[in-house]
Amino acid sequence: MVILITGGQRSGKSRYAQDLALNLTPNPVYLATSRIWDEEFRRRVLRHQAERGPEWTNIEEEKYLSCHDLTGRVVVIDCVTLWCTNFFFDLNSQVEVALEQIKREFDAFIRQEATFIFVTNELGMGGVLVDETQRKFTDLQGLVNQYIASKADKVLLMVSGIPLNVK
Secondary structure: OOOEEEEEOOHHHHHHHHHHHHHOOOOEEEEEEOOOOHHHHHHHHHHHHOOOOOOOOOOOOOOOOHHOOOOOEEEEEEEEEHHHHHHHHHOOHHHHHHHHHHHHHHHHOOOOHHHEEEOOOOOOOOOOOOHHHHHHHHHHHHHHHHHHHHHHHHEEEEEEEEEEEEE
């Protein structure tokens, strides 16, 4: 099963995903995709880790999610945006190349019999950005979100902490 939880920054996506996972199993997996970019971000990651209890299995994986065997588990993947960032910058902002690699990796990952709860951001709901790199990344993120949503069994949009069923 694939569940996609999307929304704006600080909309309650991660908290909702974690609560959902804990309702589905007593021992969920938290798969973190982020790189540590700076000291402030390191503190943020440590705070998030401290909020999760010992019932969680924590895995850090920047790109190759499919190298982890999570058969039979409930997995929160947090988050798609940071996962895409890793491909985007490693591939010098080549949207098409990054998109193909992300799709291939996503498809390989979800072949496992597991429950996947993907957390992502809706970046394209505002105006057009003035910076070319930001526009390219927003394009990539939107295309990846559409791809995951097309494969998802359920899609939720978080608005101010409230989940809205989309699919």
